[in-house]
Amino acid sequence: MRVCRTITDIRTALEPCRDITVGLVPTMGALHAGHLSLVAAARAECSVVVLSLFVNPAQFSDPGDLNGYPRDEKSDLAIAAEAGVDLVFAPSASEMYPPGFQTWVEVTEIGARLEGEHRPGHFRGVATVCLKLFTIVRPDIVFFGQKDAQQVAVLRRLIADLALDLELRALPTVRDPDGLALSSRNERLSSSERVLALALPRALATRDPERARALLESAGVGVDYIEIAPFDPPVLAAAVRVGTTRLIDNVSLEEDS
Numbered sequence: 001m002r003v004c005r006t007i008t009d010i011r012t013a014l015e016p017c018r019d020i021t022v023g024l025v026p027t028m029g030a031l032h033a034g035h036l037s038l039v040a041a042a043r044a045e046c047s048v049v050v051l052s053l054f055v056n057p058a059q060f061s062d063p064g065d066l067n068g069y070p071r072d073e074k075s076d077l078a079i080a081a082e083a084g085v086d087l088v089f090a091p092s093a094s095e096m097y098p099p100g101f102q103t104w105v106e107v108t109e110i111g112a113r114l115e116g117e118h119r120p121g122h123f124r125g126v127a128t129v130c131l132k133l134f135t136i137v138r139p140d141i142v143f144f145g146q147k148d149a150q151q152v153a154v155l156r157r158l159i160a161d162l163a164l165d166l167e168l169r170a171l172p173t174v175r176d177p178d179g180l181a182l183s184s185r186n187e188r189l190s191s192s193e194r195v196l197a198l199a200l201p202r203a204l205a206t207r208d209p210e211r212a213r214a215l216l217e218s219a220g221v222g223v224d225y226i227e228i229a230p231f232d233p234p235v236l237a238a239a240v241r242v243g244t245t246r247l248i249d250n251v252s253l254e255e256d257s
């Protein structure tokens, strides 16, 4: 597995791959089984699998959240190599946002609600970094987790609106056996908070926003939002606060309950 730190480096590494299928798994590191399911899907469909490792400062509005984001590059690289990744793109912040950077991409409507309302600028940061990753890597297929259903909806819109020549695959959310969706942020939960956090998948399982809100509030979990979102497929989406940790999750409203 080769690790590229610069745009020139990854472009050079990918030059011989232009006639074969390139898959990209964009991540912010702290790799877990959810990311591995994306890598496995990419491995099954693509000749070359690229994984990006970049904690994107532009999608964090809270500096405390950015600074506290789990980072362990050594372990991430070992996990990626073991999972069969061919190339890792792990740029610095100044490589992605050089001095004078001032070009932003905004998916105006889908990106403004839910997460966009509670984390202003979040999807502007996500859309911008993803478009930049797409132009650098030029993947045929990109792989994202359905846990971030709104991110998937934003990026599908971006790909359609800008006529990008790539396909997006959204893979099912990977959950612990007790139902908690895997997230890099779960690392921040204490053991009692981890128990409290289970109210989130339980609430979503009702597939009813009012019952779900009542369940979360009675469990003592802070609710940022719990709403039906008209994505494809429609989902019941929620963001909650357990202690100082913010968790998001969603369930499809098309599946059998």
Ligand code: PAF
Pocket (backbone or CB within 6 Å): 026, 027, 028, 054, 056, 059, 126, 129, 130, 148, 151
């Ligand atoms: O889902 C994530 O980890 C990030 O939002 C992404 C897509 C890697 C962009 O920074």
